[in-house]
Amino acid sequence: MDRIPILTMGQFLLVTIQVDMHDRLAMALQDDLTTRITTSRAKGVLIDISSLEIVDSFIGRMLGNISSMARVLGAEAVVVGMQPAVAITLVELGLSLDGVHTALDVEKGMQLLRRYIGAEFEESLSDVDDPEN
């Protein structure tokens, strides 16, 4: 069975969806990604769906689920490069994916992730600093 490759880039995981998603592929991706987040202790996940042209409610929900799962595992997920037609379809399906971070392209998604992780890092630093002061 086909699998969608997951690339590691430092603290981030990069998933580029370049084939039409079907339900089993989506489930496999969900499995792989959650495993990889735990094993690689990634801080951020970037899902590039710029080549995805067809979505249904299942794939839409899966994007939301992956993002929630990543958050549970301590990583932020950003969905990047959604096509206008896909965005319109998702909205018409009533899936506005409220909890999911989005960005226009990989570059901007990366910036966004750095910002989130930077903020987290500073937070944890100040947590450490506080008791000393």
Place this chain on the structure above:
Amino acid sequence: MSLSKLSEILNADRTRLLAEWVSYQNESGQVRGDLITERELTRESEQFFELLREALGRESSAELHRPGYKGVRDFLGELSRSRSRLGFTPSETALFILSMKRPVFGAVQRAFAGDAAGQAAALWMATELLDNLGLFTMETFMEAREEVIKGQQSDMLELSTPVVQLWDGIVALPLIGTLDSNRTSIVMETLLQVIVQTRSEIAIIDITGVPTVDTQVAQHLLKTVAAARLMGADCIISGIRPQIAQTMVHLQIDLGNVITKATMAEALRTAMHRSGFVVTRKSAGGLLHQK
């Protein structure tokens, strides 16, 4: 009595019929000399006459949808479409066929001199045929008109949804007129397309030109905002007039966590701030008028 007899009559009297027909068209005063030349009219009449004569030889009934009339239909369709585009009125267009009645009736009379029954039958046949042709002309004429109207409607929809780039990464969409679901989908598509093209992270939707905001319109606005967000762009809704703010609150319209501003200027200020731009004024202004 069959149509082939009529075809024979048309054939025998060809030159006279044609001449009479063209002259009737010219005399009626309904031919637009400014839109079509006399030579063109004569040529069209001749062409049509030939096509009709051939068709009558092949077909046995006056029903125009039969395959034998294809040439006639195509020619007449093209003729009335082009006249509709040129700006002929319906009666001026219908005249092309209707003015044929008199010469044809004359020819029938001459051919059946002394045979009243035959004459009546032939006249009835000719009337039926010419009426069908006339109706067909009108139908095509109206269809062409409707096409023009539809084209204009879609042009207007596109004209009324311009997306302008205000700054690097900031686009604005000034909405004018009411938002129905048809229009929303066009607005949404254009906006999303421009967001991709310009890689803009902030879109300002200005609703100053939207006369009323009811739950329906708000729903459409929220849809657009949600779609833009999915692509990775944030939306600011601006141009909310005091009355609209009041109605929105009365109708308990909740725009959720969308940023709203009273004016486009305010929205631009917010957008600049969010994308990290700082605007500073260096001098007291009036620079445009000074050298």
